[in-house]
Amino acid sequence: MAGDQDGTGRDGTGPGGTDPGGPEFGGTGDGAPAERTDAAARTDAVPAVSIRGLRKEFGQQVAVAGIDLEIPAGQFVGLVGPNGAGKTTTLSMVTGLLRPDSGTVRIAGHDVWQDPVAVKSRIGVLPEGLRLFERLSGRELLTYMGALRGLPDAEVERRTSQLLHVLDLAGAQSKLVIDYSTGMRKKIGLAAALLHNPEVLFLDEPFEGVDPVSAQTIRGVLERYTGSGATVVFSSHVMELVESLCDWVAVLATGRIRAHGTLAEVRGDAGSLQEAFLELVGARAGTSATAGDSLDWLGGDAR
C-alpha cells in the first residue's frame, strides 16, 4: 500500500548475505575519498540525468515523442513501460548510442552529444542485446575493458578479481564469453559496466534471463553501489521487481512519460505499482476476455 515503505524500496540489510567485500563502488577506487565527497556534494545539486524535449522517429513510427525528465542523483531508478513504449530507444539516446531527432540529454551536467568523453567516463551501460568480445575469456574481457578505460593494470587486476568473485563468475573466468549462458553474459556485462566505477549506471532489462540466485547477487551489487551515492537507471517490465528495488520510477507509454517521481508518488492510491501501472498505461478492461473469445479455436474443447 502507498506509504508502507520508506520510499527507499530497500530494507538496508542488503541481499541475502551477499558480501561483495571488495569493489569500491561509489568511491574513487584510487584511495581518494575526499574527492568522492566533493563529487557526492556536487551531484546532490545536479540531476544524474536531465532530459529535455527528447524525440525519435523511425519512419512513420514515433518511438519517443518528446520527453522531459530529471532523474535525481543517488537513486535506484526504474524506467517501466509496456512493450514498444520507447524504453530502449530512450536509454539508447540517453547513453549516446543513438542520436535523437531533437532534444538534449545531460548526465551529471554534461551534454551527451557536446561532451561525449566527459559523459562516457561517468556512465556505465548494460545495453539490450549486449554485444561482447566473444572470443575473449571473462577475465580477458574485463582486463581489456579496464585498459580501454585507462585504468592502471594493477587496479584492473584487483577490480576484475573482485567483480568475478562477487558475481560468482570466478569459476568461469577462463571460459570464452561465447560459451557463457544468458545469465552469465548479463553478469559479465554488468562487471564491464561497473569496472571504471561510473557515477550513473544504465541497465536495459538487467534481470531478463537471469536465475533467482544470480538476480539476488546482481541486486546486492547494485544496492551496494547506489548506497554509496551512485545512480542506477534500469528498464523493466517486472513491476514487483521495480517496486522492491526502486526509490524513484518513471512510467513510459507510447513514447511519453505518463508519471514520474518517488515510488510512493507514482503508486498513489493504487494497491501496488502493478495496479498504478495498468491505470497509467490505459490497460483496457476486459482485454483478456475479449482475447479469449477471439481465440475460440484454442484449447482442448475446440479439438
Ligand SMILES: Nc1ncnc2c1ncn2[C@@H]1O[C@H](COP(=O)(O)OP(=O)(O)OP(=O)(O)O)[C@@H](O)[C@H]1O
Ligand atoms: N530501429 C528501429 N527501426 C524501426 N522502429 C523501431 C526501431 N527501434 C525501435 N522501433 C520502434 O519504436 C518503438 C519503441 O521501441 P523500443 O524498443 O524503444 O520499446 P521498448 O519500450 O524498449 O519495448 P520492449 O519493452 O518491448 O523492449 C516500437 O514501436 C518499435 O517498433
